[in-house]
Amino acid sequence: MFRWIRTALEWLSHFETAQAIIHTEFFRTAFLPTAIAVLTGTSGVLGGVPAMWVIMATALAFGGAIQALLRGDELRERKKPIK
Numbered sequence: 001m002f003r004w005i006r007t008a009l010e011w012l013s014h015f016e017t018a019q020a021i022i023h024t025e026f027f028r029t030a031f032l033p034t035a036i037a038v039l040t041g042t043s044g045v046l047g048g049v050p051a052m053w054v055i056m057a058t059a060l061a062f063g064g065a066i067q068a069l070l071r072g073d074e075l076r077e078r079k080k081p082i083k
Helices: 002-022 025-046 051-079
Strands: none
16 A cells, blocks of 8 residues: 555656646747747658748747747736736
8 A cells, every 4th residue: 555655656746847847937938849840840751741841831830839939928918017
């Protein structure tokens, strides 16, 4: 029984660590848009799409992710301005 509790507590600490990493500023502003761009490029290459379209889609996906983060921050600032 104690082994089960120990395992549950260990997985809970792993979950809390992952959650803390996901909520960092680096993950949100640098890693997430880059991961979206990499996934877009990889799916295009694996799908047999010409390189020009893969490069274009990757750039648009990265730009779209950055714009979404920027506009989300702007909206949050408008709702609760710092004064």
